[in-house]
Amino acid sequence: MNKMLLTVLSVVVLDAAGTGLVMPILPELLQSVAHTPELGWRFGAFLSLYAALQFLASPIPGTLSDVYGRRPVLLVSLAGGMIDYAFMALAPGFWWLFLGRAFAGLTAANAAVAAACLTDIMPEERRARAFGLLSACFGIGFILGPVIGGMLGTISLRAPFIAAALLVMANFIIALIVLPETRTAKPERIDPAAFHPLAPLRWIGAFPALLPLLVLSIILSIVGEVGGTIWVLYGQDKFGWDTATVGLSLAGFGFFHALAQAFVAGPLSERWGERFALIVAIVCDSAAYIAIAFATRGFVAFLLFPLFCLGGIGQPALLSLMTKRVGADEQGRLQGVLTSLASLASMVAPLAISEIYFASRHVFPGLVWILGAFLYLLCIPVLFAHRRQAYELPGGVKCRQGEQP
Template identity: 60%
Template sequence: MKRAYLIVLMVMAMDAVGIGLVMPVLPGLLREVGHVDDIGWIYGAFLSSYAAMQVVFSPLLGALSDRYGRRPLLLLALAGSMVNYLFMAFAPSLSLLFAGRILAGITGASMAVASAFIADMTEEDRRARGFGHLSAAYGVGFIAGPALGGVLGDIWLRAPFLAAAALNGLNLFLAFFLLPEPKCAVGPGEMPSLNPLAPLRWAFTFPALLPLLGAMIVLGLVGEIGGTIWVLYVQDRFGWDLFTVGISLALFGLFHAGAQGFVAGPIAERWGERRTLLIAILADSIAYVSIALAWQSWMAFALLPLFCLGGIGSPALQSLLTARIGADHQGRLQGVLTSLMSLVSVVGPLAIAMLYFRTRAFFPGLVWIAGAALYALCLPLLLARPAPRDEAARPG
């Protein structure tokens, strides 16, 4: 079991490296293939197409993993990613690039299935630690990927895509030969509906899940703020060059991996998931308000550990959610969570960017204040009396 746990973490780390590999050169490839200089809408549509497919198909793939097993669905996701990168490496047209991206979005349930693996292989009181390790592995991959992608992209624009395809091929090999099926993953239950929206309807039949799902959406939306405007904000506010921005992002990745891997689990096991979530929200809120009011560059760097401490809330909340659902539905639940987070990734950056560009002339930090204020929506969940586990697991 320990070997399988480590392999899942390794597979997800390499999956993140593959994604990070292509990030620095993706705009250049779109310009080359599309024969245009202005790729604004093309780039946005290309990124959104993956998230849009995840919104629709992740719940279905998660439900299929409950019926047919985690391992086959993880293999399907890795194979889909490999095909996507090969499409991008050799595609002569934008239409084929988009076709590969859409295929990757349809089959790309690797995070949902990996999360279900972790839920299957860990005890309920240690799941926050497991989800933290999974997030840390993914974060480590994102530290290495962009740097390597930039080096390869200087040699040949399409080289990072070939490297990412090769890395996913290695992932596929490792999972096929070394990763066993968790004992409690497969159930002989009925065939899940092929309607991609059916798992979402299923999730909303559990009354105890609704406030937790709402909190997950809030955490995801607030988390999108940094990813959307960090580069713009520090350049506008502090006049940073690209090198300084890159250093800040690398440090964030290191602190994030450390918080997820070594802080989230122990705090949740000592004080419980709800208190861990409260600590995360307080840390994140303080960091958001502080960065909004900061006036010197060193303050932004000093706040990075506090931002990353705010990230421990997601594993704790994910652990709370898994405790409300039986072992035979963990894949379906993780698919629903991936779908909701993908929906946030489609809608969130658009709303955040609009707010920032409308307010940066008179108060560029307003968007950070708004993010901290959003956390108030989670207070009823944190202050409410926890529902008994046996009652919470029944649909309404």
């Protein structure tokens, strides 16, 4: 199990490093190929396109990984990532970038398959810690990727994309040679309806006990898109960061994110429960959003990293809660559902966030951060509903939050 765990985590590290490599220079690349300093809708549309195609394809990887295994699905996803970065490295025009991004969205399944792999090999009582390690490894990749990408970006706008393509290729080779298949028991047949893009939404209706948690997951995903959409733009506009400083800021975020996920997420959930971890995450993230909205100096953003990263412990806790409430045969499908919902949020949120930001950047650029913090208020009734809800566990056993099945 340790060998499989280390292999899955190494794949996540390399994948995150590849993603982090391109983030510091993505706005500049889009400005360069679009031949305009004002990105406007283009930036949000570029981010949303990936999520839109991922939403359409998300039921397929999770269902196929349940039937045919995690390994082949992960390999196809990594191959799609290589093509995406190659397109961005060589694209002569704006729409070529969109084409490569669309292909990557269709084949994206790395996070969902990695989470399903961990579910296969980890017992229930250790899943929160395992998911925390998964997020920590993503943070480690983000320590390395943005620093290298920021430095390479000062040489050439295309260099980070070439480096990212090489990293994903290394990721592909590791998975091909080292990663074993973690899914041993497989369903006898596959339901054709499971491949429909709206299939996860129909599947959700069969498990009403999951609804409060899924609503919470959507809210966390939407709020999380604020930083993912405007961090680079906000740092450049308000604090005057150059490409190298943006890379350092993303690396710093990755460092504290890794610490929080490795040493806080799992232990906090195991000691006080996943619901308490969610409350801590929401409070910390809200405080960080409000603080950075009114910050006037760039070093304040660096000082807020611990709060931002404590805000990130909510997703592993939430994921741990949900995996306990579906059977082993449907863990891959659950990951597909979560990916689908996150992609649905990512389709709409970047467009809205970028439009709000570009409309308010010259008056109050921190407005979108404030709106993100206030969105967390919607979590309060969901958390109370979850506290009262009786859950139907696999096998027909009912229990409430804090009780053992």
